[in-house]
Amino acid sequence: MANSLDPAATADDVKRINALLPVKAKILRITQETPDVKLFSISTLDEQLPFPVSPGQLVMLSVFGMGEAIFAASAGENCLEVAVKRVGILTEALHEAKAGQTMGIRGPYGNGFSLDIFQGRNLLFIAGGIGLAPVRSLIKHVLNHRKDFGHLQLIGGFRSPKDLVFKRELTEIWPVSEDFDVAITVDKAEEDWRGHVGYVPDLVKKLKPQLDETACILCGPPVMLKNTFNVLEELAFSPENIYTTLEMRMKCGIGQCGRCNIGSCYVCLDGPVFSLAQLRALPDEY
Numbered sequence: 001m002a003n004s005l006d007p008a009a010t011a012d013d014v015k016r017i018n019a020l021l022p023v024k025a026k027i028l029r030i031t032q033e034t035p036d037v038k039l040f041s042i043s044t045l046d047e048q049l050p051f052p053v054s055p056g057q058l059v060m061l062s063v064f065g066m067g068e069a070i071f072a073a074s075a076g077e078n079c080l081e082v083a084v085k086r087v088g089i090l091t092e093a094l095h096e097a098k099a100g101q102t103m104g105i106r107g108p109y110g111n112g113f114s115l116d117i118f119q120g121r122n123l124l125f126i127a128g129g130i131g132l133a134p135v136r137s138l139i140k141h142v143l144n145h146r147k148d149f150g151h152l153q154l155i156g157g158f159r160s161p162k163d164l165v166f167k168r169e170l171t172e173i174w175p176v177s178e179d180f181d182v183a184i185t186v187d188k189a190e191e192d193w194r195g196h197v198g199y200v201p202d203l204v205k206k207l208k209p210q211l212d213e214t215a216c217i218l219c220g221p222p223v224m225l226k227n228t229f230n231v232l233e234e235l236a237f238s239p240e241n242i243y244t245t246l247e248m249r250m251k252c253g254i255g256q257c258g259r260c261n262i263g264s265c266y267v268c269l270d271g272p273v274f275s276l277a278q279l280r281a282l283p284d285e286y
């Protein structure tokens with residue numbers, strides 16, 4: 001195989017090889033988002049962006065001696081931002097890490113959201129829990145190019161008020177952004193919670209988001225996705241205008257492990273972003 005030093009290497013060869021080579025990186029900052037989610041700002045050792053990512057793409061993080069795992073990433077200032085929920089050995093090791101610690105990062109992986117398709121349209125974002133991470137990446141892009149998009153609406157659902165990830169953006173920044181409606185619901189409230197209580201699909205049904213020229217972008221747990229797809233279709237959204245990312249199925253990110261396939265489709269190679277119309281043509285395993 002050609003390598004990046006081989007004069008015969010094409011741009012695609014170099015891209016493929018780079019996708020397998022970790023860049024030595026360091027943790028610039030760690031923000032505790034919720035009791036079990038931390039946001040890592042990751043830069044190169046000289047505090048530059050490791051590589052560009054588009055909204056919806058993923059990166060592979062490696063903790064030396066512990067292994068690696070794949071996460072949604074968004075571009076921050078001179079860094080990549082990765083939200084990590086503590087769910088296993090690798091994420092536990094990440095949660096134990098300190099700012100300044102070195103690690104490996106490679107990528108980006110996946111198709112990401114097709115920004116051209118959303119241009120000029122109203123956007124309805126629906127996110128559950130840590131599923132807000134890739135959606136936030138798209139929201140950041142939209143807010144940075146505000147004139148290119150229409151009305152914005154976000155419906156976010158969390159287990160409880162203490163599980164609100166990106167709380168400052170959710171409660172302080174986005175609700176006062178131009179033409180941006182934000183609604184939050186929790187499965188279980190605490191005494192001082194004054195917002196909605198209940199599941200995301202029920203809130204979508206209650207709010208009846210506007211349909212005209214609207215593209216809907218969802219990310220969250222499978223049960224939330226399936227029930228919300230049904231509600232959106234009841235509200236007359238067409239499957240062609242509903243998009244989701246199945247990033248939670250990705251493991252190796254490069255078509256090697258065979259853990260992400262749905263029928264003949266590989267989520268890591270063909271996605272992770274799909275329209276509901278595309279998913280409906282696949283076996284019902286998503």
Ligand code: FES
Pocket residue numbers: 249250251252253254255256257258259260261266267268269
């Ligand atoms: S994530 Fe390994 S084959 Fe797709």
